[in-house]
Amino acid sequence: xxxxxxxxxxxxxxxxxxxxxxxxxxxxxxxxxxxxxxxxxxxxxxxxxxxxxxxxxxxxxxxxxxxxxxxxxxxxxxxxxxxxxxxxxxxxxxxxxxxxxxxxxxxxxxxxxxxxxxxxxxxxxxxxxxxxxxxxxxxxxxxxxxxxxxxxxxxxxxxxxxxxxxxxxxxxxxxxxxxxxxxxxxxxxxxxxxxxxxxxxxxxxxxxxxxxxxxxxxxxxxxxxxxxxxxxxxxxxxxxxxxxxxxxxxxxxxxxxxxxxxxxxxxxxxxxxxxxxxxxxxxxxxxxxxxxxxxxxxxxxxxxxxxxxxxxxxxxxxxxxxxxxxxxxxxxxxxxxxxxxxxxxxxxxxxxxxxxxxxxxxxxxxxxxxxxxxxxxxxxxxxxxxxxxxxxxxxxxxxxxxxxxxxxxxxxxxxxxxxxxxxxxxxxxxxxxxxxxxxxxxxxxxxxxxxxxxxxxxxxxxxxxxxxxxxxxxxxxxxxxxxxxxxxxxxxxxxxxxxxxxxxxxxxxxxxxxxxxxxxxxxxxxxxxxxxxxxxxxxxxxxxxxxxxxxxxxxxxxxxxxxxxxxxxxxxxxxxxxxxxxxxxxxxxxxxxxxxxxxxxxxxxxxxxxxxxxxxxxxxxxx
Amino acid sequence: xxxxxxxxxxxxxxxxxxxxxxxxxxxxxxxxxxxxxxxxxxxxxxxxxxxxxxxxxxxxxxxxxxxxxxxxxxxxxxxxxxxxxxxxxxxxxxxxxxxxxxxxxxxxxxxxxxxxxxxxxxxxxxxxxxxxxxxxxxxxxxxxxxxxxxxxxxxxxxxxxxxxxxxxxxxxxxxxxxxxxxxxxxxxx
Numbered sequence: 115x116x117x118x119x120x121x122x123x124x125x126x127x128x129x130x131x132x133x134x135x136x137x138x139x140x141x142x143x144x145x146x147x148x149x150x151x152x153x154x155x156x157x158x159x160x161x162x163x164x165x166x167x168x169x170x171x172x173x174x175x176x177x178x179x180x181x182x183x184x185x186x187x188x189x190x191x192x193x194x195x196x197x198x199x200x201x202x203x204x205x206x207x208x209x210x211x212x213x214x215x216x217x218x219x220x221x222x223x224x225x226x227x228x229x230x231x232x233x234x235x236x237x238x239x240x241x242x243x244x245x246x247x248x249x250x251x252x253x254x255x256x257x258x259x260x261x262x263x264x265x266x267x268x269x270x271x272x273x274x275x276x277x278x279x280x281x282x283x284x285x286x287x288x289x290x291x292x293x294x295x296x297x298x299x300x301x302x303x304x305x306x307x308x309x310x311x312x313x314x315x316x317x318x319x320x321x322x323x324x325x326x327x328x329x330x331x332x333x334x335x336x337x338x339x340x341x342x343x344x345x346x347x348x349x350x351x352x353x354x355x356x357x358x359x360x361x362x363x364x365x366x367x368x369x370x371x372x373x374x375x376x377x378x379x380x381x382x383x384x385x386x387x388x389x390x391x392x393x394x395x396x397x398x399x400x401x402x403x404x405x406x407x408x409x410x411x412x413x414x415x416x417x418x419x420x421x422x423x424x425x426x427x428x429x430x431x432x433x434x435x436x437x438x439x440x441x442x443x444x445x446x447x448x449x450x451x452x453x454x455x456x457x458x459x460x461x462x463x464x465x466x467x468x469x470x471x472x473x474x475x476x477x478x479x480x481x482x483x484x485x486x487x488x489x490x491x492x493x494x495x496x497x498x499x500x501x502x503x504x505x506x507x508x509x510x511x512x513x514x515x516x517x518x519x520x521x522x523x524x525x526x527x528x529x530x531x532x533x534x535x536x537x538x539x540x541x542x543x544x545x546x547x548x549x550x551x552x553x554x555x556x557x558x559x560x561x562x563x564x565x566x567x568x569x570x571x572x573x574x575x576x577x578x579x580x581x582x583x584x585x586x587x588x589x590x591x592x593x594x595x596x597x598x599x600x601x602x603x604x605x606x607x608x609x610x611x612x613x614x615x616x617x618x619x620x621x622x623x624x625x626x627x628x629x630x631x632x633x634x635x636x637x638x639x640x641x642x643x644x645x646x647x648x649x650x651x652x653x654x655x656x657x658x659x660x661x662x663x664x665x666x667x668x669x670x671x672x673x674x675x676x677x678x679x680x681x682x683x684x685x686x687x688x689x690x691x692x693x694x695x696x697x698x699x700x701x702x703x704x705x706x707x708x709x710x711x712x713x714x715x716x717x718x719x720x721x722x723x724x725x726x727x728x729x730x731x732x733x734x735x736x737x
Numbered sequence: 738x739x740x741x742x743x744x745x746x747x748x749x750x751x752x753x754x755x756x757x758x759x760x761x762x763x764x765x766x767x768x769x770x771x772x773x774x775x776x777x778x779x780x781x782x783x784x785x786x787x788x789x790x791x792x793x794x795x796x797x798x799x800x801x802x803x804x805x806x807x808x809x810x811x812x813x814x815x816x817x818x819x820x821x822x823x824x825x826x827x828x829x830x831x832x833x834x835x836x837x838x839x840x841x842x843x844x845x846x847x848x849x850x851x852x853x854x855x856x857x858x859x860x861x862x863x864x865x866x867x868x869x870x871x872x873x874x875x876x877x878x879x880x881x882x883x884x885x886x887x888x889x890x891x892x893x894x895x896x897x898x899x900x901x902x903x904x905x906x907x908x909x910x911x912x913x914x915x916x917x918x919x920x921x922x923x924x925x926x
Contacts, residue, residue, distance in 0.1 A: 266788070295788045433921055440914065497788040505780055534810065536784065538803035596799045597784040662791045709793060716793045720748055720782075724801060727781030728752075728759060 133265035135498035136256045137490025140269055142201040143325030145169045146484060147252040148491035149260060155488045158259045166483060170198040171247045173236030181251045193376040194221055195235045202326050203241040205278035242286045249290035263654060266295040268494040270486050272327045273299040273345040274513045276559045277571050277601045295497040297598040299510050301331035302342060303489030304455045307480055316450035321468050323431065324456035326352040330435045332442035342511045344441035344532050346434045353458030359423040360386035368403050368411035393417050394460055421463045428467050435471060441532055452476040457483050509534055516593055516601060519556035523565045528593045535599060540592040544585045552577035553589055557603055576605040576614040652701040656693045659705050663712060666719055673718050685711035748801045753825060754808035764822060764885045766812060775809040816903045819884050823900060828893050830900055842902060849873060849909055853916060862920050870913045877906040
């Protein structure tokens with residue numbers, strides 16, 4: 115194996131060193147992958163030259179998944195085996211399906227742990243697996259176009275995604291064999307796409323109306339920092355709802371019954387979408403709708419009629435805009451620019467009303483379908499270390515408050531919404547009964563006062579509390595949210611030191627075991643040799659670990675005593691030795707061993723960089 | 738692994754929020770210097786800076802960046818910064834217990850609450866609520882000035898009394914905001 119080249123963040127790398135990194139917009143309706151080549155972001159096309167990959171997965175006669183255009187074509191013919199808008203189901207529990215998926219005509223089965231599974235010809239599949247199929251196609255497209263393994267990817271999520279939905283997205287990426295640098299909020303990505311191109315500074319609004327989600331974000335751009343002042347929106351409102359409103363109108367006009375069956379309903383939705391697209395160009399359009407197997411209804415729809423149908427939906431988005439402005443502490447006339455994202459912003463009525471609301475013409479220069487993927491690619495390029503000296507820093511906020519259940523089914527908020535992440539907050543609780551030996555903790559996300567009205571993220575128990583009178587124990591619960599917006603919770607009884615902690619796995623999410631199982635499950639990858647794949651993944655991981663360590667040693671070896679250096683070198687040699695051999699488990703063990711050996715070195719380096727940063731701003735102050 | 742090693746696995750950020758961001762420890766703050774110091778520290782500590790540096794470094798970076806975010810959140814918010822300064826001077830503000838207020842202040846509170854309720858019945862309720870919000874905002878600002886004077890003069894008891902009043906006004910402002918949101922929701926089709 116060739117020796118790897120090394121580059122410390124902030125140091126200038128070998129000019130020929132370029133890590134392959136992509137940005138992925140995993141959309142409700144369509145997905146895209148983009149990269150930066152020769153300093154220019156570009157969306158990568160498939161073999162047929164198409165950029166958009168429909169986020170549709172079809173399970174064919176042999177049970178194998180088919181993704182994209184081919185799959186979408188089969189939607190009308192074989193609806194139960196063709197899954198679209200799966201993003202709406204990410205991180206959702208069986209109990210949510212009625213509200214979330216009221217219009218999604220799949221055959222749901224309640225799986226273990228409350229994870230909904232969809233029965234298809236390819237077996238029972240979870241939304242995470244379906245999304246992974248889409249991501250895998252994008253990964254393969256990128257690797258084919260770029261000619262090598264990807265070092266990492268930035269994947270975008272709606273700003274409004276809660277913890278469970280973010281976790282599900284990250285799980286899907288892992289299943290697809292992607293190394294996730296970062297989950298990035300879609301509107302932030304859009305701001306990156308515009309901001310870097312123009313070096314603009316000030317407060318902007320990103321209005322993102324996609325197929326299935328609406329997000330409004332208020333961002334402040336300054337000195338390369340994108341600070342999210344506030345986010346808001348609706349995770350179940352989008353262009354699909356425009357189609358649905360138009361379809362309902364057509365059904366009414368054509369006299370079609372409400373329960374017309376999966377197949378005809380799909381056809382109607384597709385017709386409605388065509389009407390919507392036609393009306394972006396012209397003032398009226400002819401339509402012809404199948405009423406029965408043989409009969410048709412012909413009619414006409416005008417722009418004005420459509421506008422009346424969709425205005426209530428646009429009103430909903432503008433209410434969310436007003437609220438986000440208030441959360442941000444900004445008036446509409448302070449907004450310098452409004453960036454339009456998502457295919458649904460092509461509808462002229464949307465542009466017009468958003469323009470009226472903010473009192474300025476919205477930005478539509480970058481294709482609203484591509485702008486998110488382009489921004490993600492730019493960020494991925496920076497995180498890959500391909501832009502030395504670029505100190506772009508993206509700061510996001512959590513979209514929904516994180517809380518804990520207290521007595522009487524009430525919620526105590528520990529981290530309020532719109533708090534900048536990463537964040538760590540602690541709160542103390544006490545026991546209710548004398549001698550209470552355990553405390554069960556229920557982690558929830560949402561704004562409402564009653565637990566039942568919020569999203570349940572996880573439950574766990576702190577046990578082994580020594581007997582004390584009621585109110586004497588002091589249980590400190592710490593919530594930590596990382597830069598991806600993912601929560602981990604620890605609880606510690608301060609008197610006795612008893613501790614319990616969890617990575618928050620949604621109550622109805624997938625366990626690590628389930629993901630491992632899926633990773634090794636060859637059902638949909640019969641052509642791939644699983645053992646060979648696992649070996650390659652471990653080798654890639656080993657390379658990453660060695661690269662990071664070598665960069666650290668090159669910069670800060672002086673922080674180590676000779677003995678410590680020897681311990682690390684020994685563990686390093688061991689990993690190098692087994693890397694070339696064929697045993698994935700041995701590589702995994704050697705990686706863990708090396709990480710353990712270098713643990714305190716890592717911490718010392720971090721402390722050193724904190725000291726340097728602090729002395730840095732002191733110096734500036736006295737200059 | 739020895740105990741000593743374990744200790745070094747934590748980031749060593751024992752400084753208080755002012756020290757962490759390298760700012761003078763007083764109530765009046767230069768917003769430009771604050772945001773510049775914040776960005777400077779975040780540029781050094783944010784997990785994105787360690788995207789390829791391994792899980793351990795990233796975990797520590799999350800800790801560090803969280804602490805910098807917390808310092809920034811406290812210092813940029815007038816009310817929180819005031820409470821934090823008192824804390825640093827050993828004055829705990831316990832909102833549950835320290836509730837006694839002078840009658841005049843309680844009367845003012847009641848009047849503003851009534852004004853909010855009346856605004857809801859106004860023919861143009863949103864505009865009426867905005868007027869009350871502006872009024873609350875002006876009084877809030879005056880209280881902050883009173884705090885600064887008392888604090889700079891070293892009268893911690895008086896400063897604490899102002900902080901408790903400020904807290905009342907913060908809650909009132911939240912109620913006004915919640916009311917405005919309710920009114921907007923009511924207007925939805």
